[in-house]
């Protein structure tokens with residue numbers, strides 16, 4: 001999978017060199033390129049923002065540098081390319097969304113700062129043949145810009161790309177994959193600070209263990225995330 005990121009803070013993305021995703025890049029499973037939006041400005045101050053039409057607080061990112069950056073990045077892009085616009089005004093990011101994005105041949109993340117990007121940039125990108133634009137939010141809180149959000153989405157999607165996670169079974173047995181939270185996990189020693197591992201896990205009875213784990217998932221989901229259950233009265 002190819003991933004392009006456009007940002008005014010390319011150095012934010014140095015964390016993509018480490019851990020699982022860093023290894024996936026070395027193995028060429030992920031091909032990540034970070035582009036500096038300011039390289040697409042032409043004035044001495046490399047200006048990327050201006051005051052909002054209609055007034056109001058904050059600054060808006062100017063369309064011209066974004067237009068040039070996206071001409072360069074999206075030119076000749078394969079069909080099925082998804083341009084992800086991280087935004088607190090987007091639809092919520094979920095595991096389902098991550099699974100869908102993992103099928104795209106190419107993802108382009110446009111990281112806005114300030115009060116966001118001139119809307120025409122997003123509307124124009126959506127008219128490009130073969131490109132689908134998705135405005136996506138990490139959750140109901142505000143970050144200073146799209147960079148940290150893009151990083152979270154890249155990690156969630158990247159680990160679903162075949163080969164990135166060594167044991168594919170660990171992908172199906174985790175929180176949200178079956179719509180429930182994960183069951184609690186334990187490892188050795190069986191007694192630690194007088195706390196015992198639940199006896200059922202030491203029984204060797206795999207049917208009973210599966211059923212206990214499922215009960216734990218339901219109990220935990222009911223307790224902390226009742227909104228995930230189908231008959232949630234809320």
Ligand code: 6GU
Pocket residue numbers: 085086087088136137138139140141142143144145146149150
């Ligand atoms: Cl995707 N971007 C920003 N700037 N803030 C957010 C967000 C995204 N998701 C939640 N808050």
